[in-house]
Structures are given as structure tokens and as C-alpha cells.
Amino acid sequence: MPPRRASLFVTxxxxxxxxxxxxxxxxxxxxxxxxxxxxxxxxxxxQPAFNSGFEEDARRVASGxxxxxxxxxxxxxxSGSCTAMxxxxxxxxxxxxxxxxxxxxxxxxxxxxxxxxxxxxxVDHLPGRWEGRVTYHDSCHGLRELGLTGQGRxxxxxxxxxxxxxxxxxxxxxxxxxxFSVRLPEVATAMADDKIAQSEETGADVIVSxxxxxxxxxxxxxxxxxxxxxxxxxxxxxxxxxxxxxxxR
Amino acid sequence: MAMTPDAAVRKRFExxxxxxxxxxxxxxxxxxxxxxREARRRDIFAExxxxxxxxxxxxVRAHTVANLHTYLDRFAExxxxxxxxxxxxxxxxxxxxxxxxxxAKRGARLIAKAKSMASEEIHLSPALExxxxxxxxxxxxxxxxxxxxxxxxxxxxxxxxxxxxxxARLLAAHHGRSLPDDPEVLTAFAxxxxxxxxxxxxxxxxxxxxxxxxxxxxxxxxNEGNGRMVTSLPPVHVAIMGMERIVPSFEELSLLLPMxxxxxxxxxxxxxxxxxxxxxxxxxxxxxxxxxxxxxDNGRSKILGTxxxxxxxxxxxxxxxxxxxxxxxxxxxxxxxxxxxxIGAVLTPLLVGFEKAGDLPHASSLCGACTEVCPVKIPxxxxxxxxxxxxxxxxxxxxxxxxxxAWSTAWRRPWGYRLLARLARAGQGMFVRxxxxxxxxxxxxxxxxxxxxxxxARRTFRERxxxx
Amino acid sequence: xERAAFLERVRERLSGVGxxxxxxxxxxxxxxxxxxxPVERFPxxxxxxxxxxxxxxxxxLAEAVAEVLGELPSGRRVVVAADVEPYRAEVDAGLEAAxxxxxxxxxxxxxxxxxxxxxxxxxxxxxVASTGSLLIxxxxxxxxxxxxxxxxxxxxxxxxxxxxGLEQVMPVLTSLADASSAPVLITGASRTSDIxxxxxxxxxxxxxxxxxxxx
Ligand code: SF4
Numbered sequence: 001m002p003p004r005r006a007s008l009f010v011t012x013x014x015x016x017x018x019x020x021x022x023x024x025x026x027x028x029x030x031x032x033x034x035x036x037x038x039x040x041x042x043x044x045x046x047q048p049a050f051n052s053g054f055e056e057d058a059r060r061v062a063s064g065x066x067x068x069x070x071x072x073x074x075x076x077x078x079s080g081s082c083t084a085m086x087x088x089x090x091x092x093x094x095x096x097x098x099x100x101x102x103x104x105x106x107x108x109x110x111x112x113x114x115x116x117x118x119x120x121x122x123v124d125h126l127p128g129r130w131e132g133r134v135t136y137h138d139s140c141h142g143l144r145e146l147g148l149t150g151q152g153r154x155x156x157x158x159x160x161x162x163x164x165x166x167x168x169x170x171x172x173x174x175x176x177x178x179x180f181s182v183r184l185p186e187v188a189t190a191m192a193d194d195k196i197a198q199s200e201e202t203g204a205d206v207i208v209s210x211x212x213x214x215x216x217x218x219x220x221x222x223x224x225x226x227x228x229x230x231x232x233x234x235x236x237x238x239x240x241x242x243x244x245x246x247x248x249r
Numbered sequence: 250m251a252m253t254p255d256a257a258v259r260k261r262f263e264x265x266x267x268x269x270x271x272x273x274x275x276x277x278x279x280x281x282x283x284x285x286r287e288a289r290r291r292d293i294f295a296e297x298x299x300x301x302x303x304x305x306x307x308x309v310r311a312h313t314v315a316n317l318h319t320y321l322d323r324f325a326e327x328x329x330x331x332x333x334x335x336x337x338x339x340x341x342x343x344x345x346x347x348x349x350x351x352x353a354k355r356g357a358r359l360i361a362k363a364k365s366m367a368s369e370e371i372h373l374s375p376a377l378e379x380x381x382x383x384x385x386x387x388x389x390x391x392x393x394x395x396x397x398x399x400x401x402x403x404x405x406x407x408x409x410x411x412x413x414x415x416x417a418r419l420l421a422a423h424h425g426r427s428l429p430d431d432p433e434v435l436t437a438f439a440x441x442x443x444x445x446x447x448x449x450x451x452x453x454x455x456x457x458x459x460x461x462x463x464x465x466x467x468x469x470x471x472n473e474g475n476g477r478m479v480t481s482l483p484p485v486h487v488a489i490m491g492m493e494r495i496v497p498s499f500e501e502l503s504l505l506l507p508m509x510x511x512x513x514x515x516x517x518x519x520x521x522x523x524x525x526x527x528x529x530x531x532x533x534x535x536x537x538x539x540x541x542x543x544x545x546d547n548g549r550s551k552i553l554g555t556x557x558x559x560x561x562x563x564x565x566x567x568x569x570x571x572x573x574x575x576x577x578x579x580x581x582x583x584x585x586x587x588x589x590x591x592i593g594a595v596l597t598p599l600l601v602g603f604e605k606a607g608d609l610p611h612a613s614s615l616c617g618a619c620t621e622v623c624p625v626k627i628p629x630x631x632x633x634x635x636x637x638x639x640x641x642x643x644x645x646x647x648x649x650x651x652x653x654x655a656w657s658t659a660w661r662r663p664w665g666y667r668l669l670a671r672l673a674r675a676g677q678g679m680f681v682r683x684x685x686x687x688x689x690x691x692x693x694x695x696x697x698x699x700x701x702x703x704x705x706a707r708r709t710f711r712e713r714x715x716x717x
Numbered sequence: 718x719e720r721a722a723f724l725e726r727v728r729e730r731l732s733g734v735g736x737x738x739x740x741x742x743x744x745x746x747x748x749x750x751x752x753x754x755p756v757e758r759f760p761x762x763x764x765x766x767x768x769x770x771x772x773x774x775x776x777x778l779a780e781a782v783a784e785v786l787g788e789l790p791s792g793r794r795v796v797v798a799a800d801v802e803p804y805r806a807e808v809d810a811g812l813e814a815a816x817x818x819x820x821x822x823x824x825x826x827x828x829x830x831x832x833x834x835x836x837x838x839x840x841x842x843x844x845v846a847s848t849g850s851l852l853i854x855x856x857x858x859x860x861x862x863x864x865x866x867x868x869x870x871x872x873x874x875x876x877x878x879x880x881x882g883l884e885q886v887m888p889v890l891t892s893l894a895d896a897s898s899a900p901v902l903i904t905g906a907s908r909t910s911d912i913x914x915x916x917x918x919x920x921x922x923x924x925x926x927x928x929x930x931x932x
Binding site for chain 3: 278281282285286293294297298301302304305308309311312315316317318321322325327331335337338339343387388389390393406407408411412413416432433435436437439440443444447448463464465466472473474475477478480481482492497498499500501502503504506507508510511514516517518519520521522523524525526527528529530532533534535536544546550551553554558
């Protein structure tokens with residue numbers, strides 16, 4: 001039996017900047033009969049410090065997440081990157097500390113949203129309606145650390161009226177990379193422009209991804225360059241297509 | 250060469266990258282070339298058991314490097330028994346001075362060089378040129394960058410950053426004649442001018458792709474044939490070999506040679522695999538009278554026994570460069586060192602030290618594409634991550650350290666997190682226009698100079714959740 | 718640095734490193750043999766690398782040699798290596814039919830002759846079916862320059878010398894370590910992609926490679 005209860009790890013980015021993505025995630029899960037709770041002690045997975053080389057600070061923040069999710073049955077997050085942080089890096093981060101076991105336990109029960117829906121709940125078709133052309137950006141950590149390739153696309157394929165068009169290199173990094181995008185802004189921007197050009201070439205009107213980090217970076221560049229391409233989180237699109245969320249914010 | 254890499258390494262990656270980014274055509278040329286190579290790599294492995302092949306290749310390299318002293322000893326033993334002179338160079342200086350002394354002894358005036366990353370690493374050519382010797386690169390790509398007074402920008406394709414028009418102009422200017430930008434014509438022209446170099450050179454210098462311990466042989470991989478030329482025609486052949494470039498026996502080469510070539514070019518083999526067993530035998534018609542191998546440490550032994558040991562498994566195929574999105578934008582020269590791209594971002598700081606190259610591990614978005622393609626399974630992006638940690642420990646950057654400490658102090662508890670969120674929301678008011686922030690004060694200006702920033706939501710998710 | 722000191726430093730650094738075993742199984746590589754008979758596969762693979770091979774019965778070898786030389790507009794000065802001696806009669810007849818100028822240089826003149834010849838004619842130790850490669854083994858009879866300096870290279874290879882894949886070449890290379898200073902595996906024409914990834918044949922080595930597989 002798949003778990004019917006899940007705790008949402010909303011991630012700091014979604015909590016603070018894109019709350020509607022969190023709401024859409026909850027709506028999707030509840031619609032599938034999952035009882036969702038939100039452990040309020042959570043803050044962030046610690047990735048910014050971890051990726052900058054400050055492991056101790058990462059550990060301080062990450063241990064807060066261990067506490068917050070202690071009693072969760074399953075943890076679901078609308079971010080491939082933060083899920084990968086918990087799943088692939090916590091064990092290393094807490095290696096040799098008193099929290100090693102707890103880190104392993106959390107890693108084992110944490111899932112990215114589309115992964116949870118498809119692989120854990122066993123739902124690979126979500127009926128719904130959405131008019132438009134959509135192109136899909138594989139965010140790197142979801143793709144390479146979690147091995148997510150078909151889950152998000154599969155769910156979109158079930159939406160009536162939605163046309164999925166692949167860009168030339170959907171697996172190529174958009175240039176976000178967390179602190180990378182601030183440390184090397186010019187390189188990061190050039191990478192975003194590459195990604196945007198590829199996406200525009202498809203004629204899509206929406207670029208979808210499973211990570212708000214990538215989307216924040218792309219959105220910031222899209223609005224700055226007045227592109228007509230709209231960025232959207234896969235959870236938001238699915239929830240809207242299923243009539244579970246307001247059409248725009 | 251014009252660029253003394255030490256100075257180049259000392260400059261920050263960010264500054265070099267910005268220079269490179271101004272060359273608007275760069276991502277286009279590099280992108281086209283590297284995408285083609287990557288597509289061919291995928292094609293050739295599509296029908297094969299690539300995971301199994303990578304495991305096997307990794308095992309060969311891990312075994313060899315873990316037993317390097319034994320295999321190096323055997324290699325030297327056998328090579329010397331066959332008449333090859335083997336010199337062990339602990340540093341770049343030792344290696345360079347060995348070759349300079351040899352060149353002086355032979356009265357060398359002209360040296361023909363085949364592609365060798367190790368000789369780039371020790372800056373051999375400038376040293377020989379300072380002695381009044383003419384040194385000519387004979388790999389077409391290397392020849393082009395030599396004329397441009399630039400270092401190579403890709404392990405396999407040194408001139409990948411140059412357009413045909415630029416190349417035509419370079420060759421034309423150097424030889425004082427006009428040339429069309431047709432690769433056929435340019436190549437034929439280079440063949441002609443370099444042929445003389447091969448025939449007249451006093452010494453040939455090459456790199457080494459693999460040294461075979463069991464027989465003391467050298468394996469050299471080239472497509473143009475210049476490797477065969479410089480190791481066959483001049484009376485003396487000097488091979489510069491990174492000390493980790495060893496395999497136990499020929500048997501392992503039936504795996505590693507195709508893995509190298511297929512990962513680099515998408516073909517199963519290159520045009521020439523030269524196997525050099527030593528100087529010409531008494532009854533042979535031709536070949537060099539002397540063969541020297543310079544085995545180079547130059548910082549490599551420091552890496553042994555650390556968590557970075559596997560970077561010495563690298564077989565220099567360049568596949569990680571071909572898929573790297575940062576390399577694509579800034580090219581090899583952005584890295585300011587001999588090795589660019591992911592392999593360089595890991596190897597350079599380990600070889601030259603964090604003081605000079607500590608920022609290179611940050612020249613990556615950690616997308617992991619490199620790790621995915623590496624034929625010997627080096628966890629490149631994880632090593633970049635580990636290096637960031639080690640660099641931070643060694644350099645203790647004050648501002649960044651304080652910032653992360655303040656951040657972790659606040660964010661380790663939900664109330665601190667909420668407080669910061671509220672402060673940000675209160676403070677952002679003056680910057681938000683039309684639902685986004687177009688201009689923010691430093692350090693956030695590093696974001697907003699090129700991109701809009703979303704403001705903290707009027708009601709965060711957790712606030713909305715409370716009111717459900 | 719002294720070899721001993723150099724190696725001792727390496728040994729010391731490696732002292733805490735665990736042993737890794739060489740792989741016990743190796744899957745098929747891009748250069749491994751497959752089910753196709755070598756004589757069928759060799760020409761197919763060689764063609765992918767810009768060379769041409771065809772199978773000829775010994776009785777028609779002379780004719781084939783003449784045809785190959787006639788196919789190309791290049792000159793007809795041919796340097797002939799002694800390792801094709803077993804086919805002397807056929808080679809001579811073929812070259813004569815093609816009106817070729819035949820040169821069998823003495824040792825000390827090989828280099829100069831090869832540098833100005835249009836064709837180099839040699840045999841090979843092995844042919845590798847999976848890749849279309851030729852193992853050329855320079856020695857007392859075969860100078861290196863015969864397969865290196867002329868712009869075109871013609872190889873006469875008995876079909877019995879074909880092996881399925883690269884794996885079968887390695888024992889031969891091991892056994893050659895003391896017998897030849899520089900065996901070489903040649904696959905197709907000399908080539909480069911250094912200018913905007915455009916493939917151009919004939920950089921430093923031969924631009925033309927023809928192989929006659931003799932039955
Ligand atoms: S690190 Fe791996 S992919 Fe990169 S050049 Fe070396 S072997 Fe090739």
C-alpha cells in the first residue's frame with residue numbers, strides 16, 4: 001500500500017517567493033487522496049552553504065530539517081534539487097555525527113513531487129485540460145541525482161490540449177546552480193540565454209520545470225528581456241489543468 | 250607561448266570569463282563542435298553495455314593508480330632494457346632542464362612537437378625557445394593556436410574556439426600569402442609547410458596516452474599522423490608522460506583505447522595507434538636512434554592517497570568538456586590553465602594550489618553532466634564540491650564565512666527564519682516595481698544586474714497554511 | 718630525481734590505499750569483434766574511416782593492383798616494401814600494367830625515395846575486422862616511412878591475417894615488444910577535424926588508403 005500521508009517539505013524558495021507552488025503541490029496530493037501535513041519547524045535543506053563549501057553551516061540548518069521531519073511517514077518536496085540534497089548528500093554531510101542514522105532515515109523517505117505521484121502512488125495519468133505548447137526543462141539535480149526523466153513529462157502527457165515540444169537540449173543546465181548564479185552572474189546569464197533561445201525555438205509559450213530555483217533564474221531573465229515565454233512550475237501547471245488552483249496569481 | 254599560465258591562473262575565473270563572454274560567437278562555435286562530439290559519443294555507445302564498460306575502465310585505472318609505484322618501476326625497468334632512457338622528474342623544472350640539456354647536447358635547432366598536454370603543463374616550448382631553438386607544433390589545431398600565441402583550449406580540439414575565417418587569416422598572415430577559409434585548402438597548406446619540419450627536425454617531442462608497464466612501451470593516439478612523424482623521423486624522440494598514464498599490460502589497452510577514442514570522437518579507434526617499444530633496432534631501416542621518456546610528477550603524487558585520487562584516473566578524452574555548460578560559454582581559456590572544463594576545474598587547483606586556482610571549483614553549476622559522461626567514472630562534480638569545502642577551510646574567506654554563519658544561525662530555527670523573512674519583506678518595499686525587483690543593493694545587485702528578482706511573497710506559504 | 722626516491726614517494730602516499738582488482742569481465746567495446754565473418758566486416762568498417770578494401774583471389778591480384786593505381790589521378794611512382802615479396806610476381810605484373818615507376822630503395826635511400834613517391838606499397842601483419850585497422854610492423858624489410866610519407870598507401874593482406882576485434886591484436890603487440898621498435902595500427906586515411914569540426918582527409922599521413930585482401 002502506498003503511503004496515504006505525506007509531509008510537505010516546501011523548501012525556502014517556494015515558501016518565501018513562490019507560495020502558490022506549495023499550494024498547488026498540496027492541492028494535487030490531496031486530490032489524489034493523500035493526507036498532507038506541513039511541519040512548521042522546517043526552513044531549508046542547507047544547500048546554499050553546502051554548495052559553497054561551508055559544511056558546518058549547512059549541517060546546522062539541515063539538522064533543523066531532520067528534527068522537523070522526524071515523525072513524517074513520507075516527505076514530499078516540489079524540488080528536485082532540495083530532494084537530491086536530502087537524498088544524496090545528507091548521508092555524507094552527517095557522516096560520523098550523531099545524526100547519521102536520522103539523515104539516512106530522512107533520505108530514505110524523501111521524494112520529489114512528480115516522483116512521489118508516479119513512482120510511489122503509482123499514478124501515471126492525471127486527466128486535465130490546458131491549452132498551449134509547453135517545453136520541459138530537466139533540472140539537473142532531479143535528472144542526474146534522482147534519475148527523474150519521464151515522471152513530469154508523463155503527467156503532462158495526460159493533459160488534454162497540452163502539446164509537449166522538446167527543446168534541443170532539455171538536459172542542459174540553465175545556469176542557476178544556486179550560489180553559482182550570484183558568484184558568476186555573467187556566465188549564469190549567458191547559460192540562461194542559451195536555454196531560453198532553445199525554448200523559444202520550439203514555439204512553446206510555457207517553459208515548465210520541477211525546480212523553483214531554475215524557474216526563478218529563467219523567469220528573472222525572461223522578464224528582463226521581455227520574452228513572451230512564461231515560466232511555470234510543473235505542480236502549478238498540473239494543478240491548474242485539473243482545476244485545483246486559480247488560473248493566475 | 251604568450252600567456253604565462255601562472256599569471257593567468259592567478260587572475261580570477263570571473264574576470265577571465267567576462268573577457269571570454271564578450272566574444273559573442275564563442276558559444277556558437279564551441280557549442281556546435283562539442284555538441285557534435287557528444288552526439289557521436291552517445292551514438293557509438295548506444296548499442297553497447299556502457300555502464301559495464303565504464304565499470305571495467307574505472308577498475309583498470311583504479312587498480313593501476315593504486316599500484317602505481319609497482320607499475321612505474323616495471324615500466325622503467327622494461328623500457329630501459331629495450332634501450333629507452335627513462336628520466337623521473339619530480340617537478341616541471343626538472344623535466345624542462347632534462348630536455349634542455351638533451352637538446353643542447355644534440356645541438357638541436359629545430360624541434361617538431363606532437364600534441365602533448367603534459368608539455369604544455371610544464372611550459373616546455375617557451376623554455377626551449379628561450380634557448381634559441383625553433384619549436385613547431387605539428388598537430389593542426391596546436392599549430393593554429395601556436396601561431397595565435399594562445400594555449401590550447403580543449404584537450405582534443407585545441408583550436409575549437411577559432412572560426413575558419415580566423416584560422417585562414419592567421420595562416421595567411423604568418424606565411425605572407427592569401428588563403429581562402431576552406432578547411433580542405435588550409436589543411437593541405439599546413440601539410441606542406443609542416444612536412445619540412447618533420448624531415449628536418451633534430452628532435453621530436455610527443456606526449457604519451459598510455460605507458461605499458463609489462464613491456465615498457467608507449468601508446469600514442471593521433472588522427473593526423475603527426476604522432477607517427479615526430480616519433481619516427483627525427484633522430485631523437487622525447488616523450489613527456491604524466492606519471493599516472495600507465496596501464497599494466499597491452500591487454501588493458503583493448504578496453505582503454507576504444508574508451509578514450511569513442512568518448513573523444515565517437516569513433517572506435519583513431520587513425521593511428523603508435524606503439525613505441527624503444528629506439529630503432531640494429532637491423533631496422535628507420536626510426537630514432539634515441540628514445541627518452543620523462544616521467545612527470547609535478548604535483549601528482551600529492552593527490553595520491555587523498556579523496557581526489559581518482560582524478561588521476563583521467564584518460565584525457567575531453568568528454569566532460571564537451572558536455573559542460575560553463576565550458577560552452579567561456580571556452581578553455583576561461584579557465585586560465587592548461588586543462589579547462591570540469592577536468593581542469595578539479596585538477597588545476599590540486600596541481601598548482603588553492604592560492605592560485607582556488608576559485609576554479611566554483612566555475613561550475615554542479616549540474617553533473619561531466620560525471621555522467623566520464624568513461625572512467627570520475628565523480629567530477631562531487632570532487633568540485635569537496636574542493637569548495639577544502640578551499641573554504643584553507644582560505645577562510647571572512648565575509649562569506651560570516652554571512653553563512655549569520656545565515657545558519659538564523660535559519661536553523663523557524664523563528665529566526667520567519668524573522669528574516671519579515672525583515673526582507675519590510676526592506677524590499679522600496680525596490681519592488683510591478684511585482685518584481687529590477688534593481689537591488691549589493692550583494693543582490695549581482696543578481697539584478699541581469700535578471701529580475703521576485704520579492705518575498707506578501708503571504709508566505711507557511712502563513713497561508715496557518716490560515717487554512 | 719632518482720628513480721628510487723621518486724617511486725618511494727609514490728609508494729608512501731599510496732600506503733593507506735586499498736587494493737583494487739583488475740576487472741574480471743569486460744563487456745564488448747566499440748572495437749570488439751561481432752558475429753560477422755572478418756572478411757565481410759573489414760571492408761565495411763574501413764570504409765567508415767575513409768579507406769577502401771576489397772577481396773581478390775590471388776589469380777587476379779595483378780589486375781587489382783593495376784586497377785587501384787589507375788583509379789586515382791595521382792602519379793605512379795611506387796615505393797615497394799620488401800614485405801610484399803611473397804607476391805612479387807603479381808605486384809610486378811600489376812605495376813607494369815599500370816605503367817608505374819617502381820622503386821625498391823636500398824636502406825639508406827628509403828627515406829628520400831618515400832618522401833617523393835606517390836604510393837607506398839606494403840603488407841601488414843594483421844587486419845582488424847571490427848575497425849578496419851591494419852597492424853603494420855616496421856622492421857628490416859618494412860621501413861616506417863613506406864606507410865607514412867607517400868600520399869597514398871596500398872596494402873596487400875592475405876585474408877588469413879584478419880582477426881575479429883582489437884582484443885586479438887593485443888597478444889601480438891605484446892610479442893612484438895622486442896621484435897619491432899614501433900608497430901602501428903592504422904585505420905583509414907590520415908584526418909583532422911580541427912577546423913570547425915570539418916573532417917579533412919590527408920593531413921600528415923596518407924590521404925588515400927587501399928587494401929587488397931588476397932584469398
Ligand atoms: S575527467 Fe573523465 S571525461 Fe574528463 S577528460 Fe578525463 S576521462 Fe575524459
